[in-house]
Amino acid sequence: MNHTVKEIHSQFKQLRLVETAEELPQLLREAEKSSWTYLEFLEAITHFELKKREAKSVERRLKWARFPYKKTLLEFSIEAQNSLSERQLTQLQEINWLEQQYNLILLGPPGVGKTHLAVGLGIEAINKGFQVYFVTMGELIQLLKTEEFAHKSQVQMKRLRASDLVIIDDLMYMAMDQREANLFFQMINHLYEQSSIILTSNKSPDQWGELMGDEGITTAILDRLLHRVEIVHMNGDSYRMKNRQNLF
Incomplete structure (x- = not known):
């Protein structure tokens, strides 16, 4: 299973993991630099994807809310x-x-x-x-x-x-x-x-x-x-x- 980064990037996109696909090169560099285990690497990928999805979900809900302004x-x-x-x-x-x-x-x-x-x-x-x-x-x-x-x-x-x-x-x-x-x-x-x-x-x-x-x-x-x-x-x-x- 000797896939290139480009191929994995394409497969991530097919799986609709677009944000993770774009971040993949950086995640791989960080994994190599920090000597992550396979489990740590998988955890980093899933955490990144979930974080991005939640940010997009919040953005959608803010748009749906129709606030006259955004004051916290x-x-x-x-x-x-x-x-x-x-x-x-x-x-x-x-x-x-x-x-x-x-x-x-x-x-x-x-x-x-x-x-x-x-x-x-x-x-x-x-x-x-x-x-x-x-x-x-x-x-x-x-x-x-x-x-x-x-x-x-x-x-x-x-x-x-x-x-x-x-x-x-x-x-x-x-x-x-x-x-x-x-x-x-x-x-x-x-x-x-x-x-x-x-x-x-x-x-x-x-x-x-x-x-x-x-x-x-x-x-x-x-x-x-x-x-x-x-x-x-x-x-x-x-x-x-x-x-x-x-x-x-």
């Missing part, structure tokens, strides 16, 4: 928060709440970092192997209303319903009509005890009924969202206002 929790300024401690942030970052299918509601005025925290937690979830989908409330209502006849909306809603974590940003920033409220309830009902949801809102749950206009639907939605939930109040000063003031 390392970039989140906990010092600016009056009501969220370092310990609480660490607990959220461990993603145990997602494994237990808990929901998170991030409440606070505009600019305090609700979306940043939601995106950061979404990225943490993706790095731990979960499927995540991000959508603003305005985008979600449009998707729900056009799903019946628009292929693009059908694709996006299929991805949303297949996700382990759904992030809905700016919940209840606008009033819903009867049809929109019904469609929103159906979606929440589908996700109930199947996926976790992160909601960001500047209005507390007891104010949501005013915007849905239907007490029955509001109660049904809240029953499902609040069954297992952690509510994080983010009442610090606006980050954006702080940054804006610092410019002058």
Whole structure:
């Protein structure tokens, strides 16, 4: 079995081990230099391939998530928060709440970092192997209303319903009509005890009924969202206002 490196490179590609095929010359040099055993060499190959596949999988899940930006929790300024401690942030970052299918509601005025925290937690979830989908409330209502006849909306809603974590940003920033409220309830009902949801809102749950206009639907939605939930109040000063003031 006297194969050349070129032949083995080609065979790796046929086996769809493309990343390993490209790295093979370097791995062989390292094996010779360090006098690896056969087992060590095989371990190096499999480790390299698995690492590359996981990196590609994370990249695909990040693209699927449709985040408005990629800000991690390392970039989140906990010092600016009056009501969220370092310990609480660490607990959220461990993603145990997602494994237990808990929901998170991030409440606070505009600019305090609700979306940043939601995106950061979404990225943490993706790095731990979960499927995540991000959508603003305005985008979600449009998707729900056009799903019946628009292929693009059908694709996006299929991805949303297949996700382990759904992030809905700016919940209840606008009033819903009867049809929109019904469609929103159906979606929440589908996700109930199947996926976790992160909601960001500047209005507390007891104010949501005013915007849905239907007490029955509001109660049904809240029953499902609040069954297992952690509510994080983010009442610090606006980050954006702080940054804006610092410019002058």
